[in-house]
Amino acid sequence: MLEIWTDYAWPLIWIIIKILLIVIPLLIAVAYLTYAERKVIGSIQLRMGPNVVGPFGLLQPFADGLKLLVKESIIPTGSNRVVFILAPMLTFTLGLIGWAVIPVADGWVLSDINVGILYLFAVSSLGVYGIIMAGWASNSIYPFLGALRSAAQMVSYEVSIGFVIVTVLLAVGSLNMTDIVLAQQKVWFFIPLFPMFVIFFISGLAETNRAPFDLPEAEAELVSGYNVEYSAMSFALFFLGEYANMILVSAMTVILFLGGWLPPFDFTFLYWIPGVIWFSLKVSLVLFVFLWVRATLPRYRYDQLMRLGWKVFLPFSLFWVVVTAGAIVAFEWYPK
Amino acid sequence: MIISSLAFYLFSFITIFSAVMVISARNPVHSVLFLILAFFNSAGLFVLLGAEFLAMILVVVYVGAVAVLFLFVVMMLDINFVELREGFLQYLPIGALVGIILMAELVLIFGSWVINPSSESIVTTSIVYNSDTTNTHALGQLIYTHYIYLFQAAGLLLLVAMIGAIVLTVRKRPTVKRQNISEQVAVRVDDVIEVKDVTSGSGI
Numbered sequence: 334m335l336e337i338w339t340d341y342a343w344p345l346i347w348i349i350i351k352i353l354l355i356v357i358p359l360l361i362a363v364a365y366l367t368y369a370e371r372k373v374i375g376s377i378q379l380r381m382g383p384n385v386v387g388p389f390g391l392l393q394p395f396a397d398g399l400k401l402l403v404k405e406s407i408i409p410t411g412s413n414r415v416v417f418i419l420a421p422m423l424t425f426t427l428g429l430i431g432w433a434v435i436p437v438a439d440g441w442v443l444s445d446i447n448v449g450i451l452y453l454f455a456v457s458s459l460g461v462y463g464i465i466m467a468g469w470a471s472n473s474i475y476p477f478l479g480a481l482r483s484a485a486q487m488v489s490y491e492v493s494i495g496f497v498i499v500t501v502l503l504a505v506g507s508l509n510m511t512d513i514v515l516a517q518q519k520v521w522f523f524i525p526l527f528p529m530f531v532i533f534f535i536s537g538l539a540e541t542n543r544a545p546f547d548l549p550e551a552e553a554e555l556v557s558g559y560n561v562e563y564s565a566m567s568f569a570l571f572f573l574g575e576y577a578n579m580i581l582v583s584a585m586t587v588i589l590f591l592g593g594w595l596p597p598f599d600f601t602f603l604y605w606i607p608g609v610i611w612f613s614l615k616v617s618l619v620l621f622v623f624l625w626v627r628a629t630l631p632r633y634r635y636d637q638l639m640r641l642g643w644k645v646f647l648p649f650s651l652f653w654v655v656v657t658a659g660a661i662v663a664f665e666w667y668p669k
Numbered sequence: 670m671i672i673s674s675l676a677f678y679l680f681s682f683i684t685i686f687s688a689v690m691v692i693s694a695r696n697p698v699h700s701v702l703f704l705i706l707a708f709f710n711s712a713g714l715f716v717l718l719g720a721e722f723l724a725m726i727l728v729v730v731y732v733g734a735v736a737v738l739f740l741f742v743v744m745m746l747d748i749n750f751v752e753l754r755e756g757f758l759q760y761l762p763i764g765a766l767v768g769i770i771l772m773a774e775l776v777l778i779f780g781s782w783v784i785n786p787s788s789e790s791i792v793t794t795s796i797v798y799n800s801d802t803t804n805t806h807a808l809g810q811l812i813y814t815h816y817i818y819l820f821q822a823a824g825l826l827l828l829v830a831m832i833g834a835i836v837l838t839v840r841k842r843p844t845v846k847r848q849n850i851s852e853q854v855a856v857r858v859d860d861v862i863e864v865k866d867v868t869s870g871s872g873i
Contacts, residue, residue, distance in 0.1 A: 341672070416702070447803045451725035458733030462705070465737070469698060469744050481741070488737055495729075508722075508805055636848070 351443055355432050363576045364394035370624050377628040404565035409471065412562065416470035421563065421570035424463030428577030431456040435584050436511050438594045438608030449510035450498055453585060457494075457540060460578060461487040464542075464549060464559045467571070471562040479558030482635065483542060483549035489642035490539040496650035497533040500526055500657045501589050506668030514593030516668065523590040529653055530590045532646050534622070537582040539642065541575065544627035548635055583619035584612075591615045673717060680713040697743045705736045722805045 368383065368390070375382025383390035408417060434449040436442040446452060461484050468480020502508060504526070505516040516522075523530040539546040550558030560571050587593060592615075594608030633641070661667060683706065690703040708731045715724035802810075812820050867873060 413696075413698075416698075446721060448721045448725050448805065451722070451729065455725050455728040455733060458729055461733075461737055465740060465744075466702070469740075477744075481745075484737055484741055488734060491733065508803075640850075 348443075355443060356429060359429065359432060359577065359580065360573070362580055363573055364398065366576050366580065366620060367397070367572070368394045369620070370627075373621065373624045374628045377625070398569065401565055401569040406565040406567060407562075409473070409562050411472040413470040413472065416466050417562075418567065420463050420467035420470060421567040421574070423466065424460070424574035425570040425577070426574075427456055427460050427463065428574040428581065431581045432584075434510055435581075435588065436514060436593065437612050439511075441609060442511065445509065445511055448508045450502070450508050450513065450589075453510075453581075454491075454495065454498060457578075457581070457585075458487075458491050460540070463571070463574065467563070468559040471559075473562055475555045475557075476559045476561050479549045479555045479561075482555075483559065486542070486546065486548065486638060486642075487540055489639060490536040490646070493532055493642065493646040493650045494536045494540065496647070496654050497529045497536070498589070499654050500529050500650075503654070503657050503661055504666075504668060510588055510593075514588055514595065517592040517595060518599075521590065521592040521595075526590065526653075526657070529650065530586075532650055533589065534586060534619075536642075536646065537586060538623070538626065539638070541578045541582050543579065543623060545630040545633050546638055547632060548638060579620065579623055580616065583616045583623065586619050587612065587615040591619070677714070677717055680710045680717065683707075684710040684714065698740065701736060701740045701743050704739070705732055708732050708736065720804055722803075722808060 371393075372382040372390075383393040386392045386396045408414060431453055433443045434446055434452050436445070464483045464487075465480045468476040468478075468483075471477070501513065501522060504522060505513050507513065507516075538544075542549050548558075549555075550560065555561075560568055563571060594612040596603035596606065596611050687703040687706040687710065691700045691707065694700045694703060708727060712724040712727045712732075715721070715727060865873060
């Protein structure tokens with residue numbers, strides 16, 4: 334009996350506690366990201382943003398969540414029921430499971446696997462299924478067009494993200510997320526690999542369907558793209574998933590290029606501040622740029638989007654992989 | 670140990686079930702979705718074997734790219750399901766034959782290990798790695814160091830196949846208007862606007 338407790342039950346409970354410790358702050362972060370988005374874009378456009386519910390409108394995300402929760406879920410008769418309901422759940426789940434390998438501070442990670450970055454790449458490449466399934470199952474024209482656009486877009490930009498990850502891996506010599514952060518103790522990778530940093534950030538925007546690449550949900554042409562037919566909680570799950578994905582991509586940017594939980598300068602007193610605070614600060618900075626971009630840039634045209642992905646980013650990132658590899662071999666900067 | 674064998678049975682049952690559903694589902698989109706489920710669970714089996722790199726690559730390449738294209742094509746095509754089912758009995762003998770040959774070959778492979786245990790050593794020859802290298806390193810050494818020429822040859826074959834596919838499908842359509850971005854950007858004011866002094870009452 335005791336054996337079952339120590340070998341199976343307790344580890345299971347411990348893992349569930351750890352998962353909750355990751356998921357609950359993440360969901361709160363998602364809620365406040367929607368609030369931050371409205372506030373930031375509001376102040377960029379000289380508006381107030383939400384300021385009625387709670388002090389400074391701080392309870393607005395919960396009011397929105399409650400509203401969506403009590404609304405009626407509508408499933409169109411022409412839709413493919415199972416896939417229709419599965420799609421938002423899939424999007425939301427994929428937004429969460431990526432966090433299993435993200436180290437938020439030294440050793441603070443659910444699963445420190447050898448192929449962490451590949452796992453993240455795999456999870457982000459699955460994100461397209463939620464959208465394409467939603468578009469198809471809705472059995473309606475606008476969602477379908479939105480889904481097809483998004484499938485093409487996400488597949489295209491994943492290729493350059495893959496090459497960016499390869500350059501970082503060449504510099505690190507390991508696929509483990511913790512090793513990637515520790516390799517940046519001398520210099521954060523956004524300095525030596527600056528072009529790759531820019532490409533990764535822009536591809537991240539495209540991968541998460543954010544402005545200026547939010548063609549799958551272009552209101553002006555597609556009403557709202559793949560989620561037209563969704564209502565209430567299933568719609569909310571899409572939104573939660575999308576924002577969780579934004580935070581995930583920002584966390585990937587921070588880990589690959591901005592030194593993860595490491596403080597910006599190598600002073601002892603900066604190490605007194607816990608790593609998780611540095612990590613969250615950096616993620617917030619990247620997220621702010623996400624919002625800033627949305628408020629500033631107009632939407633791309635579809636053919637321009639494809640041209641940027643295939644004719645500019647892909648050749649350039651491929652070229653830069655060769656340059657990085659060549660530099661590492663020529664100057665013998667082999668990672669340990 | 671119980672946990673890992675439970676996981677093994679879970680993954681393998683779902684793999685087999687979804688593989689059956691791939692060929693028996695009425696709706697082709699459902700077939701592709703079941704195919705994805707099968708890929709996913711085979712990745713789980715790879716993880717159980719300790720081949721985490723292969724598992725991730727399976728998900729990235731097959732689920733993340735190949736199956737998306739499948740789904741894309743299947744959704745775009747307007748397939749008549751009834752017509753598709755009609756020839757089922759007609760093609761059954763050929764399909765069964767292929768299946769039987771595959772089955773026989775698999776039995777031969779595994780049977781030879783049982784009959785002649787020394788033949789197993791052929792499969793696991795020569796290159797032995799110490800256990801502390803990750804399987805990413807091991808695979809890299811195998812492909813890029815020991816079998817580099819074969820790897821390059823395979824790459825060349827794929828390149829030729831790709832060029833062939835492009836040559837076969839590309840067609841020039843002179844009537845389509847395309848945007849030439851470098852031309853657009855290079856346009857100067859003088860090229861497109863001509864300023865003229867117009868004397869009043871006479872026109873140009």
